[in-house]
Amino acid sequence: MYSIGPLTVARGERAQGLIPVGTSSYGVELGIPLIVVNGAQGGPVLCVDAGVHGDEYDGQEAIRRVLAEIDPATLRGTVVGIPCLNTPAFEAAARASGIDHLNLNRIFPGDAEGSYSQRLAATFVEQVVPVVDAVVDLHTGGAYGEIAPLVILQGGYENLATDLALAAGHELVWKGGKWGGTVRHPVLEAGKPAITLECGGATYREANVEQHMHSVRNILRQLGMIDGKAELRGTYTTVSGTFARSDAGGFFVSHAEPGETCKEGDLIGTISDHYGNVLEEVRAPQEGIVLWVRRIRTVRPGDEVVIFGEVQGEILSC
Ligand SMILES: [Zn+2]
Structure with missing residues (x-):
């Protein structure tokens, strides 16, 4: 029971x-x-x-x-x-x-x-x-x-x-x-x-x-x-997550997919105004893996646009 x-x-x-x-x-x-x-x-x-x-x-x-x-x-x-x-x-x-x-x-x-x-x-x-x-x-x-x-x-x-x-x-x-x-x-x-x-x-x-x-x-x-x-x-990759928030509000377009590996400075997304002027570029802060990407286009100042994973190490099973 x-x-x-x-x-x-x-x-x-x-x-x-x-x-x-x-x-x-x-x-x-x-x-x-x-x-x-x-x-x-x-x-x-x-x-x-x-x-x-x-x-x-x-x-x-x-x-x-x-x-x-x-x-x-x-x-x-x-x-x-x-x-x-x-x-x-x-x-x-x-x-x-x-x-x-x-x-x-x-x-x-x-x-x-x-x-x-x-x-x-x-x-x-x-x-x-x-x-x-x-x-x-x-x-x-x-x-x-x-x-x-x-x-x-x-x-x-x-x-x-x-x-x-x-x-x-x-x-x-x-x-x-x-x-x-x-x-x-x-x-x-x-x-x-x-x-x-x-x-x-x-x-x-x-x-x-x-x-x-x-x-x-x-x-x-x-x-x-x-x-x-x-x-x-056989192996697992351990990561930490950094939440990137936008400074600008506008229209968000992502240039990287969840799970994608990036080098420092790679473009992850852009925020533009209604006229098409780029207000902000979101770039990889260091080498790592994109964990989460914003999928809705509306961005307000301070919204999360990406969670970036910094590789910490590996876990070996058995
Ligand atoms: Zn949840």
Whole structure:
């Protein structure tokens, strides 16, 4: 028997339901939607979530599909899918919540007496984190941009989360660590591995749904939950990320693609005015890899236009 929130799931069974967080102004219960597949045999509990940002769709669909294909009769352990953690942001088709306009991925561990997003984060920490063994958090580059396929491994938690990160299968390992309050943080602080997987963005693409599904399946193999040997790369490239913001507002055109390698000074993008005059050129600050590129053309002063990855080193598997 496995219990999470209001659900109790017998071995070899599936269940779905909502962990309540509050009631909307139109009287509907809001909360955390769960899909649970409890294997017939014992094993770890893996939580896979998406929709922390409401405009990131590919991971949400990947979770529904990958959980549908898992056979509880042969699964070892339990998979907890949270296809859309931040439903008010999904309803707003936006990165931030439509209720309190907070970015859920900056406010963990939340506050049970705060605004809706704060309560949502606190509910995840109180009711999900204690009953799972690891968390895989699926993202995309958002509606405004596109990101290279990569895994975010929180700096300072390498001993805890590197195995999980490498099993995601992405060559790029972003050693995130400059900001707190992400969904990873309370999990890592509880002594459990947590990683964030990124790919795609700007629009929904089937190839990116498949990419996320491929990573989750490989992690399930790595954890011994489904049959087969996990595929690992021989080497992984670790990068740090620098967010480049525009000084000028205007029309943005990118000259580099996510994942592209650049030399110092290479042109990554231009910002022009309505008459076609170039107001600003965005150039690579040093040799490295373009991680995220803005895909919408509107740029206001101070908007993010690119995330540039500085190569830190390599990780060799095995
Ligand atoms: Zn995101």
